[in-house]
Amino acid sequence: MRHLCSLLDLNRDELAHLVRRGIELKADRGRPGHSALLAGRILGLVFEKPSMRTRVSFEAAIGHCGGSAVFMTQRELGLGERESVKDFARVASQYLDVLAARTFSHERILELAMYSSCPVINALSDREHPCQILADLCTIAQEFGTLAGKRIVFVGDGNNVALSLAHAAVLSDIEFVLSAPEGFGFRDEVLKECFDVNPQAKIILEPNPQKAVTGAHVVYTDVWASMGQESEADERRKYFLAYQVDARLMKQARSDARFMHCLPAHRGDEVTDEVIDSPASLIVEQAGYRLHAQKALILWLLGIDKS
Numbered sequence: 001m002r003h004l005c006s007l008l009d010l011n012r013d014e015l016a017h018l019v020r021r022g023i024e025l026k027a028d029r030g031r032p033g034h035s036a037l038l039a040g041r042i043l044g045l046v047f048e049k050p051s052m053r054t055r056v057s058f059e060a061a062i063g064h065c066g067g068s069a070v071f072m073t074q075r076e077l078g079l080g081e082r083e084s085v086k087d088f089a090r091v092a093s094q095y096l097d098v099l100a101a102r103t104f105s106h107e108r109i110l111e112l113a114m115y116s117s118c119p120v121i122n123a124l125s126d127r128e129h130p131c132q133i134l135a136d137l138c139t140i141a142q143e144f145g146t147l148a149g150k151r152i153v154f155v156g157d158g159n160n161v162a163l164s165l166a167h168a169a170v171l172s173d174i175e176f177v178l179s180a181p182e183g184f185g186f187r188d189e190v191l192k193e194c195f196d197v198n199p200q201a202k203i204i205l206e207p208n209p210q211k212a213v214t215g216a217h218v219v220y221t222d223v224w225a226s227m228g229q230e231s232e233a234d235e236r237r238k239y240f241l242a243y244q245v246d247a248r249l250m251k252q253a254r255s256d257a258r259f260m261h262c263l264p265a266h267r268g269d270e271v272t273d274e275v276i277d278s279p280a281s282l283i284v285e286q287a288g289y290r291l292h293a294q295k296a297l298i299l300w301l302l303g304i305d306k307s
């Protein structure tokens, strides 16, 4: 049985399969058979943090394909308080076919996977956001025709979204550049893990955002303080002011460069209205692809699709 705690749980071929299948499934909606692809399957959703896109796209994905979802919050479950993560995982996975969890700590995702008898999906942890990046890769592949050789530049905090983008560079031929202020880049051990898996991975650290975005096909950003870091927001803002994605920064990128953001966005902080609302912005497309990429993921994890 397979889980998706991290994109690094996949190999190159598996990632390529999920991207290809995500794009196919977008076109597949409404075709005969689509509404029975996951007939009778139950998806559990455990969320310790707020969500719009992830929750709704997972519920819609399973619903379109004939299955259903059970949504549970930490408030009602009391994981680690009312009962242990281990007991929850062993019992809940008897009722469910697949379990997606959004947690504060990445270790909790790993613990769920360790004790679950059904596949576990990381629906965002403090460390990684693999489902977001599956959708983003579908979006980039559709937009540019291919992923190979595309330069994706993430400007801002070296957070969960940035790390999963780096993992995509480990498993494909994209070039990933992180442009973060000093102290907000990747920890040494996460970079080491990337290069241990693929010593040739094109992962570049360039703290100067103007230099970083030169030649970029995609300029990507995310909030400067992630969920769980809200109390640090004012302090962090000081370090990130020079990392705002504005029209001037976008001009340094390729003339056909696109802007991406996982959302929700703090307009006026990490990105200006002018950029996020510009024709170059792919924010709606990438959020839309959450639906299709997650259908592909569930079908693959359940062995219905083979890679």
Ligand code: CP
Binding pocket: 050, 051, 052, 053, 054, 055, 124, 132, 262, 263, 264
């Ligand atoms: N991008 C994303 O995961 O959005 P939500 O937090 O709304 O799920």
Ligand code: NVA
Binding pocket: 124, 159, 160, 161, 222, 223, 225, 226, 227, 262, 263, 264
């Ligand atoms: N980095 C953000 C992503 C939200 C989808 C967070 O973790 O809050």
